[in-house]
Amino acid sequence: MSEGFLGTAAPLAADVVLLLETGMGVTLLAGAWLARTKRFRLHAWCQSAIVFVNLVVIALEMLPSFRVQVLPRIPLKLGKNYVALAAAHATLGGVAEILAVYILLAAGTRLLPEKMRIARYKAWMQCVLALWWLALLLGLATYIRWYVLHSFR
């Protein structure tokens, strides 16, 4: 297993995921700005790409490490802050990703039946963006707790 490059105790994969997720969070904000400036097509491409890349990162990296390192400690060790942080991050992040995929399907395709489509896109998208950033900040806190010496102790 390779060592990370951010100077913490984290493995390479965790450092890469941290940078990727931060980059994706910033890109989503840029995508939201594109919508404000009425460049909707570019906005749609930008947000769709991020949601897809995040899905791949979750499937390949975050889910497997969560399954091995955190899931066996739930619910018995939820009182430990390193378990609680990781569980909160996973829950919020999972909900944000599912909602983001739902918005993509509802707004960008005709795959969903009429009654499952949404009318108030803007409110939904703003909510999901806020949720996404909350999950991102929880992810940052989780990283610090797991890999930075003497954090939150």
Added chain:
Amino acid sequence: MRRSVSLAVFIAVAILGIGALGAGARNSSVAAQQKAETTEVKIDNFSFGPATLTVSVGTTVTWTNRDDIPHTVVSADDPKIFKSKVLDTDEKFSFTFTRAGTYPYFCSIHPKMTGKVIVQ
């Protein structure tokens, strides 16, 4: 007559006393040998302590996680000679080294944490 009985009693007590001392010494020697066969490595502050441990063949090394974050103990050899589950605070993992050699290991959650067991 009384004098010879007293002498016999004294000799018997002396023999028993020396025997008891000998048995005590043997027991403490056995205890010392048993103690030498189990060695502990403490995991704390994102490090293994001692980082390098020298033991004799047949020794069981026990790693104890004293840190407040999970850690693992994984052999760096390929194929892996030993691999612990994820250890929470105060959980232990033991492995008995039956062959001489150098066994490097690391924590798979924090790969910068490394250690080595030298078996002679």
